[in-house]
Amino acid sequence: MTQNEYLKMIDEVIQNGPYSDTWASLSGRKTPDWYYGGKFGIFIHWGIYSVPAYGNEWYSRNMYVRGTKEYQHHIETYGNHKEFGYKDFIPMFKGERFDSAAWVDLFEKSGAKFVMPVAEHHDGFAMYDTEFNRWNAKNMGPKQDVVGALKAECEKKGLVFCASTHRAEHYFFMNGGRTFDSDVNDQAYQDFYGPAFYDEKLDGNAVHLTTESIDTIGPDEAYLKDWLCRTCELIDKYRPKIVYFDWWVQNRAFKPYLKKLAAYYYNRADEWDEEVTIDYKHNAYPPETATYDVERGALDGISPVPWQTDTAIGNTSWGYIENNDFKTAYDIITTLIDVVSKNGMLLLNVGPKPDGTITDEETDVLLKTGAWLAANGEGIYETSPWRIYREGLHKADSGMFSEGKIAYDEKDFRFTYKKGAVYAFQMKAPTGETATIESFHSDRCGCGVKNVTVLGDGIVKDFMMDGKGLHITLDKKSGSEFPVCYKIELE
Numbered sequence: 001m002t003q004n005e006y007l008k009m010i011d012e013v014i015q016n017g018p019y020s021d022t023w024a025s026l027s028g029r030k031t032p033d034w035y036y037g038g039k040f041g042i043f044i045h046w047g048i049y050s051v052p053a054y055g056n057e058w059y060s061r062n063m064y065v066r067g068t069k070e071y072q073h074h075i076e077t078y079g080n081h082k083e084f085g086y087k088d089f090i091p092m093f094k095g096e097r098f099d100s101a102a103w104v105d106l107f108e109k110s111g112a113k114f115v116m117p118v119a120e121h122h123d124g125f126a127m128y129d130t131e132f133n134r135w136n137a138k139n140m141g142p143k144q145d146v147v148g149a150l151k152a153e154c155e156k157k158g159l160v161f162c163a164s165t166h167r168a169e170h171y172f173f174m175n176g177g178r179t180f181d182s183d184v185n186d187q188a189y190q191d192f193y194g195p196a197f198y199d200e201k202l203d204g205n206a207v208h209l210t211t212e213s214i215d216t217i218g219p220d221e222a223y224l225k226d227w228l229c230r231t232c233e234l235i236d237k238y239r240p241k242i243v244y245f246d247w248w249v250q251n252r253a254f255k256p257y258l259k260k261l262a263a264y265y266y267n268r269a270d271e272w273d274e275e276v277t278i279d280y281k282h283n284a285y286p287p288e289t290a291t292y293d294v295e296r297g298a299l300d301g302i303s304p305v306p307w308q309t310d311t312a313i314g315n316t317s318w319g320y321i322e323n324n325d326f327k328t329a330y331d332i333i334t335t336l337i338d339v340v341s342k343n344g345m346l347l348l349n350v351g352p353k354p355d356g357t358i359t360d361e362e363t364d365v366l367l368k369t370g371a372w373l374a375a376n377g378e379g380i381y382e383t384s385p386w387r388i389y390r391e392g393l394h395k396a397d398s399g400m401f402s403e404g405k406i407a408y409d410e411k412d413f414r415f416t417y418k419k420g421a422v423y424a425f426q427m428k429a430p431t432g433e434t435a436t437i438e439s440f441h442s443d444r445c446g447c448g449v450k451n452v453t454v455l456g457d458g459i460v461k462d463f464m465m466d467g468k469g470l471h472i473t474l475d476k477k478s479g480s481e482f483p484v485c486y487k488i489e490l491e
Helices: 003-016 033-038 069-078 086-092 100-109 146-157 167-171 175-179 187-193 206-212 221-238 252-272 329-341 360-379
Strands: 040-044 114-120 163-165 242-245 277-280 291-295 307-312 344-350 384-391 413-418 421-426 434-437 449-454 460-466 469-474 484-490
Touching (some): 003 221, 003 252, 033 114, 100 146, 100 360, 114 146, 114 221, 114 242, 163 221, 167 221, 221 242, 252 277, 329 344, 329 360, 329 384, 329 413, 360 413, 360 421, 360 484, 449 460, 449 469
Parallel strands (some): 040 114, 040 344, 242 277, 307 344
Antiparallel strands (some): 421 484, 434 469, 460 469
């Protein structure tokens, strides 16, 4: 199908469906039950950038920005940018050990309920089979439809399939190559490197300030139409239950196309009888038209509507790099608890190696998280917030890119609620055989306690509520390196 034919079809679907391309029509969308109840999903950044394995997943941009460590590393390791550019990593990106069944089996064991591969990163290389981009994993590199293979395995395992596309930022992403003699300027590769639109405001580190603003330089109409068609093709071909966008789509130029995209997607979902949503950052979409996402950060309280945070096990890069620094399973579990207590969901990223294997460090974290969820997931899945989300002094900082290690102690608790029970997570397991939850104060709690149990390996010998809180006595010391969950059944 040509671009014009696809654009015509998009208009027809919008005209004939219940949703039109206006914020008024798109508002009032309910968060999908499977998403809200599932709470925990896996993000996957796998692409060409895993081959140089240096810096971070932005290697394709930074290797063309003079003065960066990636620029110098590229020259020293691969030669000059005209003779060996980013495109030349594609034959090295073989994915010879990629096993979609093994990946999805690991994700299932982690306790995740949905899976979201990055279908196309900012570098413009599609990890799926597409008519609109010959630079894709089915034709080159692994020579497999990676996204399609993951979707098929997710359906076998009962995990919900989602997809992320970062195509929007490709408009300018490798524009540093315009400033010197590089292969970005070779006309033979323009359909790969894209417009690589250059402006001083989109140069180097300035790009972060420029792209944060809704009113600065945006893409041209030709690129926006191309972006819309590619995204709708991804939706039609793979039917993801979430479409996730990265940051630049909040630019004013995208607004008419965001409306069209949402109307098309939601109308298609109605045809398929599926619950879907869009994940967005900043102010790309108004509230209740899609699901707000906070990258590597948190909100500072209980949100009135469901939201999401996305973070990576790798601290330095979302994609595979050598010598990455990794979060621990404790970091991930406490993040999950904190996010869920505030009415949120967690999307956790892994960055596989170029051969298609997942690192030992990430595998270990996923398996430990899954083991903890197997014992404590009752207090996570299908829950909603309690009247307060926390007790104790230590809390996560709010906002994008605000994450960091939190030194929780035994007085730190997080709370969720389900079916007449409050689940109180002690963020650091007790060193003794007793715990006190001060929020259950007999003078102010406003509720009685019928029974208290501890999830997992432990027995509550006794409990008592008085003016200082709910006092719980266990049959033994916890001995756990992870949070402990008390199920408090209300009278």
